[in-house]
Amino acid sequence: MSVSEMLDGKRICICAGSGGVGKTTTSAAIALGMAAQGAKVAVVTIDPAKRLANALGVEELPNEPHRVEHGRLAVGGLEIHGELWAMMLDPKQTFDELIERVAPDPTRAEEIKANRVYRELSTAVSGSQEFTAIAKLYDLDQEHEFDLLVLDTPPSRNALDFLEAPQRLNSFLEGRTLKALVRPTSVGMRVLGRGATPLLAALRRVTGVDLLTDVGTFFQLLGDMTNDFSARAAQVEQLLRASTAAFVLVTSAERESIEEAIWFRRTLEHGGLPFAGVVVNRVHHDLLSGGEPDDVQPALRRALRAELATRVAENFHDYHVLARRDDRNVDRLAQALDGEPLLLVPQLDDDVHDLEGLLRMHRYLFASAAEREQLIADLVA
Amino acid sequence: MEMPDYSGKSITLARSRSARRPQLPCAPVPAPLNKHLIFVTGKGGVGKSTTAAALGLLAARRGLRTVVAELSGQERLQRLFDRHGQHFEEVELAPGLFSISIDPEHAMDEYLRVKAGALGHALASSRLFQAFAMATPGMRELLSIGKVWELAQLHRRTHGAAPYDLVIVDAPATGHGLGLLRTPRTFADIAHVGPIAHQGRAIAETIADREFTGVVAVATPEEIPVNETLSLCETVARERLALDLVVLNALYPVRFADGEVDELVDALSRSRSQLSRSALRAALAEHARAETQREQRGRLRDGVDGRMVELPYVFAEQLGPAEIELLADSLQLELEGRG
Numbered sequence: 001m002s003v004s005e006m007l008d009g010k011r012i013c014i015c016a017g018s019g020g021v022g023k024t025t026t027s028a029a030i031a032l033g034m035a036a037q038g039a040k041v042a043v044v045t046i047d048p049a050k051r052l053a054n055a056l057g058v059e060e061l062p063n064e065p066h067r068v069e070h071g072r073l074a075v076g077g078l079e080i081h082g083e084l085w086a087m088m089l090d091p092k093q094t095f096d097e098l099i100e101r102v103a104p105d106p107t108r109a110e111e112i113k114a115n116r117v118y119r120e121l122s123t124a125v126s127g128s129q130e131f132t133a134i135a136k137l138y139d140l141d142q143e144h145e146f147d148l149l150v151l152d153t154p155p156s157r158n159a160l161d162f163l164e165a166p167q168r169l170n171s172f173l174e175g176r177t178l179k180a181l182v183r184p185t186s187v188g189m190r191v192l193g194r195g196a197t198p199l200l201a202a203l204r205r206v207t208g209v210d211l212l213t214d215v216g217t218f219f220q221l222l223g224d225m226t227n228d229f230s231a232r233a234a235q236v237e238q239l240l241r242a243s244t245a246a247f248v249l250v251t252s253a254e255r256e257s258i259e260e261a262i263w264f265r266r267t268l269e270h271g272g273l274p275f276a277g278v279v280v281n282r283v284h285h286d287l288l289s290g291g292e293p294d295d296v297q298p299a300l301r302r303a304l305r306a307e308l309a310t311r312v313a314e315n316f317h318d319y320h321v322l323a324r325r326d327d328r329n330v331d332r333l334a335q336a337l338d339g340e341p342l343l344l345v346p347q348l349d350d351d352v353h354d355l356e357g358l359l360r361m362h363r364y365l366f367a368s369a370a371e372r373e374q375l376i377a378d379l380v381a
Numbered sequence: 382m383e384m385p386d387y388s389g390k391s392i393t394l395a396r397s398r399s400a401r402r403p404q405l406p407c408a409p410v411p412a413p414l415n416k417h418l419i420f421v422t423g424k425g426g427v428g429k430s431t432t433a434a435a436l437g438l439l440a441a442r443r444g445l446r447t448v449v450a451e452l453s454g455q456e457r458l459q460r461l462f463d464r465h466g467q468h469f470e471e472v473e474l475a476p477g478l479f480s481i482s483i484d485p486e487h488a489m490d491e492y493l494r495v496k497a498g499a500l501g502h503a504l505a506s507s508r509l510f511q512a513f514a515m516a517t518p519g520m521r522e523l524l525s526i527g528k529v530w531e532l533a534q535l536h537r538r539t540h541g542a543a544p545y546d547l548v549i550v551d552a553p554a555t556g557h558g559l560g561l562l563r564t565p566r567t568f569a570d571i572a573h574v575g576p577i578a579h580q581g582r583a584i585a586e587t588i589a590d591r592e593f594t595g596v597v598a599v600a601t602p603e604e605i606p607v608n609e610t611l612s613l614c615e616t617v618a619r620e621r622l623a624l625d626l627v628v629l630n631a632l633y634p635v636r637f638a639d640g641e642v643d644e645l646v647d648a649l650s651r652s653r654s655q656l657s658r659s660a661l662r663a664a665l666a667e668h669a670r671a672e673t674q675r676e677q678r679g680r681l682r683d684g685v686d687g688r689m690v691e692l693p694y695v696f697a698e699q700l701g702p703a704e705i706e707l708l709a710d711s712l713q714l715e716l717e718g719r720g
Contacts, residue, residue, distance in 0.1 A: 018425055287659035
């Protein structure tokens with residue numbers, strides 16, 4: 001199994017996972033590989049490392065996709081038969097554009113953008129990045145002719161945030177509950193009936209009147225736009241649930257990260273969302289070739305002076321503690337996945353935040369089963 | 382039951398509390414353990430929970446009654462100490478060290494029932510109100526940080542709860558972590574009057590009090606975490622918060638001198654045994670990694686002027702109480718070594 005088989009027939013690939021597991025590099029490597037095979041691919045990244053942003057040329061041009069020149073990618077000898085496009089997401093700007101798009105006129109858009117509740121909503125609140133990432137994905141899908149969109153999800157501690165946070169924000173923007181509360185004289189009152197009055201009084205005492213007024217003003221400004229938000233939310237959901245979408249989970253081989261991947265996989269299943277497979281980064285492969293760590297020192301005796309051999313053996317011993325750990329965790333993941341795609345990328349020699357790192361990761365992700373076995377064997381040979 | 386309201390008095394409380402510090406024969410308590418409230422933040426995956434646990438253990442060893450509060454709802458601390466299953470309650474992990482996992486909805490329920498009397502009970506049982514509160518942008522953050530603030534008060538709102546000398550918050554990843562610290566101020570501004578504004582202001586004052594509250598940034602010696610930490614330093618300074626400590630976590634040991642690399646390469650070219658070759662390759666790979674890490678360490682150290690301490694990479698299949706004890710030892714040496 002390789003990424004190209006995993007993404008066969010897919011138009012959207014969402015790379016999800018907790019923070020610090022190599023999501024950005026994995027997303028870029030997936031996009032690069034698919035472009036190499038002839039597809040027109042766009043990768044949407046959030047806050048990439050400088051060198052990677054540089055390599056892709058997205059530093060200068062945030063928030064709109066632009067084509068990565070093949071010259072930039074030629075270093076690794078990888079031939080690109082399709083097109084690679086890249087963009088860096090600016091959440092605040094995306095949110096503003098969304099308001100401009102759905103507002104009935106520019107004045108209203110400006111009023112909303114100046115509203116305090118909106119300003120809080122579009123920047124500080126957790127979930128705004130997730131919400132705008134999905135909004136952007138939807139727009140790209142509607143307005144451009146890409147064969148494949150690869151989304152690198154915002155850094156979060158919890159992979160599930162990516163699914164939950166936009167829902168929270170959407171339910172706020174759709175504002176059904178809220179409208180019922182802040183406009184007591186209209187629909188809300190009728191829906192709530194007589195029981196609502198003490199509740200509203202209590203709410204005022206606990207929340208402070210002005211908060212409600214502000215929220216109320218915000219919703220008055222939004223007006224019918226809330227319907228657009230509902231409609232968009234429904235369409236976005238359709239996009240994510242379609243069989244042409246694919247969630248790829250990215251994880252490290254550490255326990256917390258693996259447990260989260262297993263949990264996330266289940267959540268996708270319960271939510272009826274399409275799952276394509278798991279990429280496990282930074283795996284310490286077993287390099288013992290059947291031996292024991294204790295055999296290392298005698299084996300090195302002829303090649304090295306004793307004291308240096310001891311340190312090499314110690315290092316190897318420590319490495320194998322991690323290899324055992326990773327082996328156990330990956331086993332557990334494989335069991336939970338029950339035959340579903342699982343791709344391992346070994347711990348590479350250094351930080352993989354540049355083009356070279358990207359190409360190296362690409363090799364593992366796009367190798368056939370036989371090629372991958374060879375790559376792993378080469379680690380030992 | 383009507384409880385006294387201490388909101389807005391955190392600064393005076395902070396002063397009066399310093400007098401309650403246990404008198405220890407050893408040197409003065411090093412920063413950041415001289416604070417009452419510490420936010421531990423950093424990029425995802427750099428070891429925030431581990432660092433918060435080690436810091437908490439160190440504080441507890443020094444006689445400070447300490448609680449580590451998690452906001453992710455994942456109860457990592459309990460797992461690190463081989464405990465399971467307590468939700469939203471304070472659990473003692475080691476002598477003097479507690480942990481609690483904070484959940485916004487649970488915190489709201491508690492707040493309403495204790496603070497707002499019969500009215501609160503009515504609200505707490507209203508599903509409509511719950512839905513409203515949870516949908517309001519920033520409300521979840523406010524409720525979480527409100528609970529953190531409550532933990533840090535000398536007179537706890539929670540009935541019968543004992544006060545803590547130190548509250549360590551295992552905060553969300555960098556971007557969200559700082560947003561969290563801004564939330565109370567934003568709410569105080571938006572709501573002008575009423576209990577939320579009042580509460581928001583009290584919490585914001587506590588956070589702004591550099592004697593009371595500190596920030597600890599955690600990074601690993603890799604490019605992106607170092608970048609994030611450097612920009613965090615700028616933001617923290619701009620917001621006039623106290624960045625007390627930068628913890629460089631998971632630093633690889635330097636096992637080989639540069640001059641020895643040639644010896645290793647040479648041995649690799651001569652070795653036939655697969656095991657030897659693997660071991661030599663692993664040595665060269667780790668040396669390369671350690672080198673890259675040193676570069677990043679240099680960048681970080683240059684950017685944080687004297688506030689950096691280091692924790693070693695722990696080669697263990699699973700982090701548990703023994704590893705946290707070791708990290709607390711390292712932290713102690715580093716903090717005391719800084720003078």
